[in-house]
Amino acid sequence: MSDLHTSTEVAIERMREAILSGDLRPGEKLHQDKLAEMLGISRTPLRTALTALAQSGLVSYESNRGFYVREFSFADVAGAFQVRAELEATACRLAASNMSEAAERNLFELVEEGDRLLSSDSLPPENLVPYRRMNVCFHTAIMNLAANPWIRTFVESLHNVPLASDRVIMWRDFYVIRRSHDDHHRIARALSLGQGERAAAIMREHITFALEHLHTQLEQFPGDFLRVPTVDPRPKRARARNQNRRNTA
Amino acid sequence: MSDLHTSTEVAIERMREAILSGDLRPGEKLHQDKLAEMLGISRTPLRTALTALAQSGLVSYESNRGFYVREFSFADVAGAFQVRAELEATACRLAASNMSEAAERNLFELVEEGDRLLSSDSLPPENLVPYRRMNVCFHTAIMNLAANPWIRTFVESLHNVPLASDRVIMWRDFYVIRRSHDDHHRIARALSLGQGERAAAIMREHITFALEHLHTQLEQFPGDFLRVPTVDPRPKRARARNQNRRNTA
DNA sequence: TTTGCACAGAATGTATCCAAAATGGCTTAT
DNA sequence: ATAAGCCATTTTGGATACATTCTGTGCAAA
CATH class of the missing domain: 1.20.120.530 (GntR ligand-binding domain-like)
Known part of the structure; x- marks a missing residue:
């Protein structure tokens, strides 16, 4: 099937999906500990994945300050x-x-x-x-x-x-x-x-x-465009993420 | 000066320079241990840098087989x-x-x-x-x-x-x-x-x-184009590398 | 001689641990 | 009361150690 052999590659793919499908919202901070736990991997491959996504433009990065889901105007x-x-x-x-x-x-x-x-x-x-x-x-x-x-x-x-x-x-x-x-x-x-x-x-x-x-x-029809079905809708458990969003208040 | 705060960023920049200037030759295998030692960092930031360069297309990567300097036709x-x-x-x-x-x-x-x-x-x-x-x-x-x-x-x-x-x-x-x-x-x-x-x-x-x-x-003038002076010719010790080039003959 | 397998060595991928930096709250001085 | 500075906590960055995968060599069997 998928030729994603390493955790890093899996993480890249999952996060890309999560971002494009809107599960990870634009501007959202990508906490490494939480994300790693969520994906069931350690921080090392996660960080590698984040760096890759930063290079390809899906997430932004500032030294020593972390990764954020990139916002597009x-x-x-x-x-x-x-x-x-x-x-x-x-x-x-x-x-x-x-x-x-x-x-x-x-x-x-x-x-x-x-x-x-x-x-x-x-x-x-x-x-x-x-x-x-x-x-x-x-x-x-x-x-x-x-x-x-x-x-x-x-x-x-x-x-x-x-x-x-x-x-x-x-x-x-x-x-x-x-x-x-x-x-x-x-x-x-x-x-x-x-x-x-x-x-x-x-x-x-x-x-x-x-x-x-x-x-x-x-x-x-504003706001109706972030919940877009993916082409390959295999089950992903990376979804269970943005429940606890409101407790930032 | 340079706003490269982390080893990873430094490694990315140095390796980009090394590849574009020809110090790292096309097709060359990028051994992680050797490169890490050469750059004076550990494998963790090096691997992150390599992944980033792979995303941006300067190096190629195969799962579990490593990174190579990409060859361009x-x-x-x-x-x-x-x-x-x-x-x-x-x-x-x-x-x-x-x-x-x-x-x-x-x-x-x-x-x-x-x-x-x-x-x-x-x-x-x-x-x-x-x-x-x-x-x-x-x-x-x-x-x-x-x-x-x-x-x-x-x-x-x-x-x-x-x-x-x-x-x-x-x-x-x-x-x-x-x-x-x-x-x-x-x-x-x-x-x-x-x-x-x-x-x-x-x-x-x-x-x-x-x-x-x-x-x-x-x-x-074939073959005269890989040794191109860099725009920012600050001393790099990553250079001390391509001495043993002729023993490919 | 060639093919297949097995094992040893090496290199890659990941996890854990430690160091450094940033954030946030607190105190203190103005 | 406000603002600057300091300390504790949190979070990120990097190094090391461990696990997994690959490669190549040698031996055995066809």
């Missing part, structure tokens, strides 16, 4: 979308030069899978996870075709920004999803025709609009 | 330039909308400083470090003006790719430097005129050409 989130739009647009431009028979087929298969999942006039809840999976695969496939490892690396790290992740998709408005998938159609077609610039333009707008839509949704 | 280096070109071009586009009186003045001051450093018909060795400093400041200033923290973050992490760093500049051909600085002039002017797209285009080419030139130089 809306500007951070918006910036993440902006950069993601540029990076993935670049990926499209590059991918257009690297298309192969197989790559083309792969993209169209993903698009068709999306068609199936959206074939009714709504997205049934049981199709939500598969659709998200398809979406991730589609974007990842293009970045792989771009044959530039940095694009993937950076886009992945942008997915660690709470609201900028692929795991957050606005499921309220079916038309938006349909239109978004329409973009996928056009991108795949453009790429297969070697129209890199066109694919890039569509991709840029595809992601830019996602931000705009997120913004709208946030104003309309 | 030329494709990696080329990809780093490619992405850097896009990111910094984006920074220009964004910066153009955020220009202020002070920002404009700052950019022009940097450009003029470059003029002074290049005023003779060659770059005297004692001007090398100041010029490089100016160059870093210029690029950083634009990214700051873009007001998108991710651009800076990612470009900084691309500077951790050995040959893609600002610390590697081809000093052989004075005309290339002059022309490169000419780009700075035009970028500053374009930004001050609100010509974001133009600035972006110049910046993209500015960086793309740097790669092309690096490529040429690598073919012409």
